[in-house]
Amino acid sequence: PKSLKVNKSSPTVTKGEQEDVSHPSLIDDDISYHLRTDFHREPLPEGGGMSYWVLRVEVVEENQKLNTHKLIFSFIPEPWMRATSSEVPEPGNLLSAYFTPGGLHFAVVGVQTLQLWNLPTRDNPKCSLEYFWSRLIGKGDTPSRKAARGPRDVGDYYASITFLSIYKDAANGNTVAEIEMNDKAK
Numbered sequence: 001p002k003s004l005k006v007n008k009s010s011p012t013v014t015k016g017e018q019e020d021v022s023h024p025s026l027i028d029d030d031i032s033y034h035l036r037t038d039f040h041r042e043p044l045p046e047g048g049g050m051s052y053w054v055l056r057v058e059v060v061e062e063n064q065k066l067n068t069h070k071l072i073f074s075f076i077p078e079p080w081m082r083a084t085s086s087e088v089p090e091p092g093n094l095l096s097a098y099f100t101p102g103g104l105h106f107a108v109v110g111v112q113t114l115q116l117w118n119l120p121t122r123d124n125p126k127c128s129l130e131y132f133w134s135r136l137i138g139k140g141d142t143p144s145r146k147a148a149r150g151p152r153d154v155g156d157y158y159a160s161i162t163f164l165s166i167y168k169d170a171a172n173g174n175t176v177a178e179i180e181m182n183d184k185a186k
Helices: none
Strands: 013-015 022-024 031-043 051-063 068-075 096-099 105-109 114-118 128-133 163-169 175-181
Touching: 031 096
Parallel strands: none
Antiparallel strands: 013 163, 022 031, 031 051, 051 068, 096 105, 105 114, 114 128, 163 175
Protein backbone atom coordinates (compact mmCIF):
# COMPACT_ATOMS: atom_id res chain seq x y z
CA PRO A 1 0.00 0.00 0.00
CA LYS A 2 1.02 3.57 -0.66
CA SER A 3 2.48 5.42 2.32
CA LEU A 4 0.68 8.67 3.09
CA LYS A 5 2.81 11.66 4.01
CA VAL A 6 1.91 14.88 5.75
CA ASN A 7 4.21 17.89 6.01
CA LYS A 8 3.50 18.93 9.62
CA SER A 9 4.88 22.43 9.04
CA SER A 10 2.50 23.14 6.12
CA PRO A 11 -0.16 25.81 6.75
CA THR A 12 -2.81 23.38 5.45
CA VAL A 13 -2.01 20.78 8.13
CA THR A 14 -3.81 20.74 11.47
CA LYS A 15 -3.12 18.53 14.47
CA GLY A 16 -5.84 16.83 16.49
CA GLU A 17 -5.96 18.11 20.05
CA GLN A 18 -7.08 16.01 23.00
CA GLU A 19 -9.03 19.01 24.30
CA ASP A 20 -11.26 18.97 21.18
CA VAL A 21 -14.22 17.12 22.69
CA SER A 22 -17.05 19.22 21.18
CA HIS A 23 -17.80 19.70 17.50
CA PRO A 24 -20.71 21.10 15.48
CA SER A 25 -22.57 18.70 13.21
CA LEU A 26 -21.62 18.99 9.56
CA ILE A 27 -25.21 18.20 8.47
CA ASP A 28 -27.37 20.24 10.88
CA ASP A 29 -26.53 23.72 12.21
CA ASP A 30 -28.63 23.16 15.36
CA ILE A 31 -26.75 20.03 16.45
CA SER A 32 -23.35 19.59 18.06
CA TYR A 33 -21.61 16.49 19.37
CA HIS A 34 -19.76 16.08 22.65
CA LEU A 35 -17.38 13.27 23.62
CA ARG A 36 -16.87 12.09 27.14
CA THR A 37 -15.00 9.25 28.76
CA ASP A 38 -16.16 7.52 31.88
CA PHE A 39 -15.08 4.60 34.01
CA HIS A 40 -16.41 2.39 36.78
CA ARG A 41 -15.23 -0.65 38.74
CA GLU A 42 -16.36 -4.23 38.25
CA PRO A 43 -15.41 -7.18 40.46
CA LEU A 44 -12.86 -9.53 38.89
CA PRO A 45 -14.50 -12.78 37.79
CA GLU A 46 -11.75 -14.68 39.62
CA GLY A 47 -13.01 -13.19 42.88
CA GLY A 48 -10.70 -12.40 45.74
CA GLY A 49 -12.32 -9.03 46.42
CA MET A 50 -10.33 -7.34 43.63
CA SER A 51 -11.91 -5.12 40.99
CA TYR A 52 -10.91 -3.84 37.55
CA TRP A 53 -11.68 -0.66 35.63
CA VAL A 54 -14.23 -0.61 32.81
CA LEU A 55 -13.48 2.34 30.50
CA ARG A 56 -16.24 3.78 28.30
CA VAL A 57 -16.61 6.39 25.53
CA GLU A 58 -19.90 8.21 25.02
CA VAL A 59 -21.13 10.52 22.23
CA VAL A 60 -23.81 13.02 23.24
CA GLU A 61 -25.87 14.90 20.67
CA GLU A 62 -26.94 18.39 21.71
CA ASN A 63 -29.80 20.00 19.80
CA GLN A 64 -29.78 23.75 20.49
CA LYS A 65 -33.12 24.30 18.72
CA LEU A 66 -34.97 21.74 20.87
CA ASN A 67 -32.74 22.34 23.91
CA THR A 68 -32.07 18.59 24.32
CA HIS A 69 -29.10 16.34 25.09
CA LYS A 70 -29.24 12.73 23.93
CA LEU A 71 -26.75 9.90 24.39
CA ILE A 72 -26.44 8.48 20.87
CA PHE A 73 -23.49 6.11 21.24
CA SER A 74 -21.72 4.39 24.11
CA PHE A 75 -19.13 1.62 23.97
CA ILE A 76 -16.19 -0.04 25.72
CA PRO A 77 -13.25 0.34 23.28
CA GLU A 78 -10.91 -2.27 24.80
CA PRO A 79 -13.10 -4.84 26.59
CA TRP A 80 -10.16 -7.21 27.09
CA MET A 81 -8.23 -4.70 29.22
CA ARG A 82 -8.52 -5.44 32.91
CA ALA A 83 -6.37 -2.91 34.75
CA THR A 84 -7.06 -3.56 38.41
CA SER A 85 -7.82 -0.74 40.79
CA SER A 86 -4.76 -1.72 42.85
CA GLU A 87 -2.43 -1.49 39.78
CA VAL A 88 -4.01 1.75 38.50
CA PRO A 89 -5.56 3.85 41.28
CA GLU A 90 -6.70 6.60 38.86
CA PRO A 91 -7.68 5.28 35.38
CA GLY A 92 -8.36 8.67 33.75
CA ASN A 93 -5.14 8.54 31.70
CA LEU A 94 -5.85 5.08 30.21
CA LEU A 95 -8.34 6.37 27.63
CA SER A 96 -8.87 9.55 25.63
CA ALA A 97 -11.34 10.55 22.93
CA TYR A 98 -11.29 13.66 20.77
CA PHE A 99 -12.39 14.93 17.36
CA THR A 100 -9.94 14.68 14.51
CA PRO A 101 -9.25 17.81 12.45
CA GLY A 102 -12.22 18.52 10.19
CA GLY A 103 -14.72 16.94 12.57
CA LEU A 104 -15.80 14.00 10.38
CA HIS A 105 -14.36 11.46 12.83
CA PHE A 106 -13.46 11.08 16.45
CA ALA A 107 -10.39 9.24 17.67
CA VAL A 108 -10.37 6.89 20.63
CA VAL A 109 -6.90 6.23 22.04
CA GLY A 110 -6.78 3.35 24.46
CA VAL A 111 -3.89 1.58 26.10
CA GLN A 112 -3.32 -0.67 23.07
CA THR A 113 -5.51 0.63 20.22
CA LEU A 114 -6.32 3.60 18.04
CA GLN A 115 -9.88 3.67 16.76
CA LEU A 116 -11.35 6.21 14.33
CA TRP A 117 -15.13 6.45 14.35
CA ASN A 118 -17.44 8.25 11.89
CA LEU A 119 -20.01 10.66 13.22
CA PRO A 120 -23.63 10.30 12.02
CA THR A 121 -24.36 11.50 8.47
CA ARG A 122 -27.48 11.84 6.33
CA ASP A 123 -26.69 8.44 4.77
CA ASN A 124 -25.80 6.70 8.04
CA PRO A 125 -27.49 8.04 11.20
CA LYS A 126 -25.20 5.99 13.49
CA CYS A 127 -21.58 6.20 14.60
CA SER A 128 -19.56 3.60 12.71
CA LEU A 129 -16.02 2.27 12.99
CA GLU A 130 -13.81 3.61 10.19
CA TYR A 131 -10.38 2.39 11.27
CA PHE A 132 -8.89 0.18 13.99
CA TRP A 133 -5.17 -0.09 14.75
CA SER A 134 -3.24 -2.27 17.17
CA ARG A 135 0.11 -4.06 17.00
CA LEU A 136 1.02 -7.52 18.20
CA ILE A 137 4.01 -7.71 20.51
CA GLY A 138 6.90 -8.90 18.37
CA LYS A 139 10.53 -9.82 18.70
CA GLY A 140 12.44 -7.00 20.40
CA ASP A 141 9.33 -5.46 21.98
CA THR A 142 9.10 -5.03 25.71
CA PRO A 143 6.15 -7.09 26.94
CA SER A 144 3.91 -5.80 29.68
CA ARG A 145 4.69 -6.85 33.26
CA LYS A 146 1.69 -9.16 33.17
CA ALA A 147 2.78 -10.75 29.87
CA ALA A 148 6.31 -11.28 31.22
CA ARG A 149 4.79 -13.59 33.85
CA GLY A 150 3.04 -15.51 31.05
CA PRO A 151 0.25 -14.34 28.72
CA ARG A 152 -3.18 -14.90 30.24
CA ASP A 153 -5.57 -12.80 28.15
CA VAL A 154 -5.90 -10.94 24.84
CA GLY A 155 -4.27 -7.75 26.15
CA ASP A 156 -1.02 -9.59 26.91
CA TYR A 157 -0.31 -10.00 23.18
CA TYR A 158 -0.49 -6.34 22.10
CA ALA A 159 1.99 -3.46 22.36
CA SER A 160 0.96 -0.48 24.49
CA ILE A 161 0.69 3.03 23.06
CA THR A 162 2.79 5.62 24.89
CA PHE A 163 2.02 8.67 22.69
CA LEU A 164 -0.15 9.45 19.66
CA SER A 165 -0.70 12.46 17.36
CA ILE A 166 -3.13 12.77 14.44
CA TYR A 167 -2.55 15.21 11.58
CA LYS A 168 -4.84 16.14 8.67
CA ASP A 169 -3.78 17.94 5.48
CA ALA A 170 -6.74 19.96 4.15
CA ALA A 171 -5.03 20.37 0.76
CA ASN A 172 -4.97 16.66 -0.13
CA GLY A 173 -7.27 15.10 2.50
CA ASN A 174 -4.55 12.83 3.95
CA THR A 175 -4.82 11.94 7.62
CA VAL A 176 -1.77 10.47 9.34
CA ALA A 177 -1.29 9.16 12.88
CA GLU A 178 2.10 9.07 14.59
CA ILE A 179 2.16 6.37 17.23
CA GLU A 180 4.89 5.70 19.79
CA MET A 181 5.09 2.39 21.61
CA ASN A 182 7.84 1.46 24.05
CA ASP A 183 10.14 4.19 22.62
CA LYS A 184 9.49 3.10 19.00
CA ALA A 185 7.70 5.38 16.53
CA LYS A 186 5.44 4.13 13.71
